[in-house]
Amino acid sequence: MIDIDPSGILVRYNVKMEKEMTPEEAAEELYPKDSTIYPVAKAIFEGEEDDVVEGLQKAIDSGKDPISLINDSLMVGMGVVSKLYDDGVIFLPNVMMSADAMLEGIEFLKKKAGKAPEVKGKIVCHVAEGDVHDIGKNIVAALLRANGYDVVDLGRDVPVDEVISAVEKESPLMLTGTALMTTTMYAFKEINDKLLEKGYRIPFACGGGAVNQDFVSQYELGVYGEEASDAPKMADFVKAHGDNIVKLREKFHKH
Template identity: 75%
Template structure:
């Protein structure tokens, strides 16, 4: 027996497929963009990762009387927050974030070139890859996300000796130190960094992540805060600015 009146498009369709099709990443972003038309144009260009469009939007906003330095917070950071929010939700992925971060950093440099003012950094963060480890993609993502969220980043690079990390913390006085490790043979450098910081009386929060480390390992040392995702780094920095102690950061970012 055949039923010709059955619409095959309605058979074996998961309940949320139509919703998924209806809400594209662009649709999700559109709901988060600023209302101001000039700011919105810049935010869209950030989301698309189009450097030229970002600069064009900034030029238009400056000609309309907007302050170049104020545009960093009012348009560039707002656009980047759309990107990081959607990344947190799993709507977009790391390549999108990196493209957007590059476009936003180009926009910041342009805004600085159009003004005698200097943008105020939220704080300084030192980033490095563990001694012996040459894999720096994780660190590069962490640094990009921190810069995208208004932090000044001192990037020490990859395979950084413990002594160099300690010297940088002494010299730069950051609010946060980050370390990434992909090779399990290199992660023990983090314990050495932690102990040397304590010996020097440098009680700076030390956020660690990467494929080689896990929460159990990071929890074994006093200054360690485990960052499961690169996007945790700016969140940890924001909490530090808000007054969170190392114990409070462990409580919030470590799964129990």
């Protein structure tokens, strides 16, 4: 019988790393080395709101500008969270806690600066008419806010015409919709058609358990987001490249 060492067989490249490295250790490798920024980034990852505020105060005391700290420390911490979430090292509850801690930090810095940071743009979010499941939408809204967007959150079970009115009133960069019940997903097609009728070419990012890429691709403005974390990435793409639905689909749809 041939003597084979099983330890070298069928080991996915990152399984060893997962076993040897806790999420905290993985985060430690990604934190910035700057001693004033490090504690803030770490507190964001840990979802510790008080520690975020304390770290920000120390950074301000050392001469940092409050508004610049949004990008230079809070966004850096959230970047660590997003990376580890994308890699499957941490999960949605962690992301939500971090997003809350980050929003607390933004509020603190706004008060310190006496002015609001520059907002990247406005986004309207809603849950499809007839659907009361709003956890997905809440995560999308939190991540968009954490990434510097002004979110108009219409809530859950939102009538189609209310969504159209909000788009007309707010002129957002992008519209998002989530649906968990298959009976409600057809509201998205109705929203798409009414927006086109009124001459709007706004990207309509759709997600949630009830929809998939094939369904969302059937309507002209639809862009499918598999993960809540796709929403801020899509918004950044729209901000950088305009509302080109074809380009958005090329970037975010699986081919």
